[in-house]
Amino acid sequence: MNIILWVLQIVFGLFFLFVGVMHFVLPPNLPAMMGWMYELSPALHAVSGVLEILGGLGLILPGLFRIQTRLTPLAALGLVFVMAGAAVWHITRGEAQNVVQNLVVAALLGFVAYGRWKLSPLKDRNA
Numbered sequence: 001m002n003i004i005l006w007v008l009q010i011v012f013g014l015f016f017l018f019v020g021v022m023h024f025v026l027p028p029n030l031p032a033m034m035g036w037m038y039e040l041s042p043a044l045h046a047v048s049g050v051l052e053i054l055g056g057l058g059l060i061l062p063g064l065f066r067i068q069t070r071l072t073p074l075a076a077l078g079l080v081f082v083m084a085g086a087a088v089w090h091i092t093r094g095e096a097q098n099v100v101q102n103l104v105v106a107a108l109l110g111f112v113a114y115g116r117w118k119l120s121p122l123k124d125r126n127a
Contacts, residue, residue: 001120005119005120006063008108008111008112009060009063009076010059012056012059012079012105012112013057013058013060014060015056016052016053016056016059016079017052017056017057020049020050020051020054020055021049021053022049023037023040023045023046023048023049023052024045024046024049026045033098036090036098048082048086051079051082052079052082054075054078055075055076055078055079055082057075058071058072058074058078059072059075059079059112062075063116063122065125066122066124066125067124068124069116069121069122072112072116072122073113073115073116073121076109076110076113079106080106080109080113083102083105083106083109084102086098086102087099087102090102
């Protein structure tokens, strides 16, 4: 179980770091599936970017350094809420494919949160 959780943490941690940075350095010519990023307000870019970067770091760094490991399930849970908000935003735009993707990612992050809280908690270095 620990290995599965670590794989999910690393994959989603890197994904959210990448997408979070993209909110601040919006590149031209994004794929059509990500064209919605051009329509976000500057405030929503800033909020989403910061939450995704912090969440991505929170999935990886506490367990890697074994410091404040209780932050990992909280980061995963926070990203569940970010994905739920993204799903609502995509619903209003009629983007069913993005809604499904958001809900699948939210479910997997929920699994990480529960897994690191109950099934296979990370241990702090001093514990």
